[in-house]
Every structure is written in structure tokens, then in C-alpha cells.
Amino acid sequence: MMNGYSIALPDAVRQSIREDLPEVDLISKQSLREQCIDAWAIALSFSSFKRVRDLPGEAIPGTLLLKEGGQDLHLRGVTKLALGYVDYFAAAFPLADIDRDIVIAGGLCHDVGKTFECDPENQQRWNKDGSRFGWPSLRHPIYGAHICLLAGLPEEVAHIAASHSPEGDNVKRSLECVVIHEADVAWWRIAAASGLVQPESLPPDFAKMFHQRSERRG
Numbered sequence: 001m002m003n004g005y006s007i008a009l010p011d012a013v014r015q016s017i018r019e020d021l022p023e024v025d026l027i028s029k030q031s032l033r034e035q036c037i038d039a040w041a042i043a044l045s046f047s048s049f050k051r052v053r054d055l056p057g058e059a060i061p062g063t064l065l066l067k068e069g070g071q072d073l074h075l076r077g078v079t080k081l082a083l084g085y086v087d088y089f090a091a092a093f094p095l096a097d098i099d100r101d102i103v104i105a106g107g108l109c110h111d112v113g114k115t116f117e118c119d120p121e122n123q124q125r126w127n128k129d130g131s132r133f134g135w136p137s138l139r140h141p142i143y144g145a146h147i148c149l150l151a152g153l154p155e156e157v158a159h160i161a162a163s164h165s166p167e168g169d170n171v172k173r174s175l176e177c178v179v180i181h182e183a184d185v186a187w188w189r190i191a192a193a194s195g196l197v198q199p200e201s202l203p204p205d206f207a208k209m210f211h212q213r214s215e216r217r218g
């Protein structure tokens, strides 16, 4: 299958994305569903990863490394937590007007740029000469926004990729981006506090907030 930019996207890769990110089927608008799959297929095609679940389960390389499981668990978890927020507000406050489709697409694509930032081949190049390339040259939010736009995703989703992280502190986040930002932070904090993260990969700001549950038991 080809997208609007004539990038070859093999059907087998698209099928693997559906398998690894089944929440894509919760998106009601078919074109948005296909654009999310396109975004991941394009990102994978430019990386050394074969499928979504091959990406390591880490926040950034070497930081908050899951003891078990890959990046698919994080993407799916953030999407489900975010949907929990959306559905709660919709039920409790009829006036709440959060775009469910954009939240799902944003949850599934917010870290699509990790195909670049977490790619061992890129890290090797940056480690060799960070003074030339930068370290990293592009963090995943920036590269992710590029991929989203390349895949034809609406700017609301590209904005979530670009601004779900501290990069978003430089702008005013959209409502849907606020939802994903909060779900993303919550997912990592709860995963870490639950003892699901390798202790040596905890950044100092996490380590000072809590003891991991498994540490207490040990």
C-alpha cells in the first residue's frame, strides 16, 4: 500500500501494527485510523525496528526501563488511561468536550518518534560525535511530529507528538494534549512506584519521590 507521499508501506507491517496496537480500532473515523497505522509504518520503515513491540519499553534511552515488556505496553497504557479521563469527564460533566478520536490517535502516536531516538544505530552515531550531530540530534517528540505530518495526520495529533513532553512547556498545549501529557506522566510514575522499572534506570526526580514497591518488599 502507498500513502500520499509514495512511501511503500507493506501490508504485513500494517497488519503487525494492528496486532501490536489494537486500540487503533477504537478510533471511529476510518481515515484517522489508517493515518495512525501509516505513521507507525513510515516510522518503522526508517528505523532498524521491525514492529512496534520490538521497541524497548523505556521513556528515553536508558531511562525508566521496564523490567518486562516493550514500548507497545506504554503506548496502549497511555491511551487507555487517557480514555479513562475522557470517559469520566464526559459522564460527569455533559459540558466537557474532549475529542475522543484525537485522544486515541494521540495516545497511540505520541511516542512514534522513539523509532528514531531509541534506534541503536542512531545512538551509536550520536555517541561517536555528539558535537557534530547533537545528542540526540532530534528527541522523539520532534521526530514524531515530523512523522505524523508525513503520514497526513491532522495537526492536532502532530501537536500531541511534539508537545506531550517537556517540549510542550514552551507552548500552550491543546486540551487533548493536556490529557495525553497527564496520562503519560501518570503511566510512568505509577509503573515506577509499582516496581515495574529497573531501579538503576530511575532518574533522580523519580528516585526522590518514592520507594519502588518491590524495593520495600526486598
Ligand SMILES: [Fe+2]
Pocket (backbone or CB within 6 Å): 110, 111, 140, 164, 165
Ligand atoms: Fe514521550
Ligand SMILES: [Fe+2]
Pocket (backbone or CB within 6 Å): 074, 078, 110, 111, 184
Ligand atoms: Fe510516552
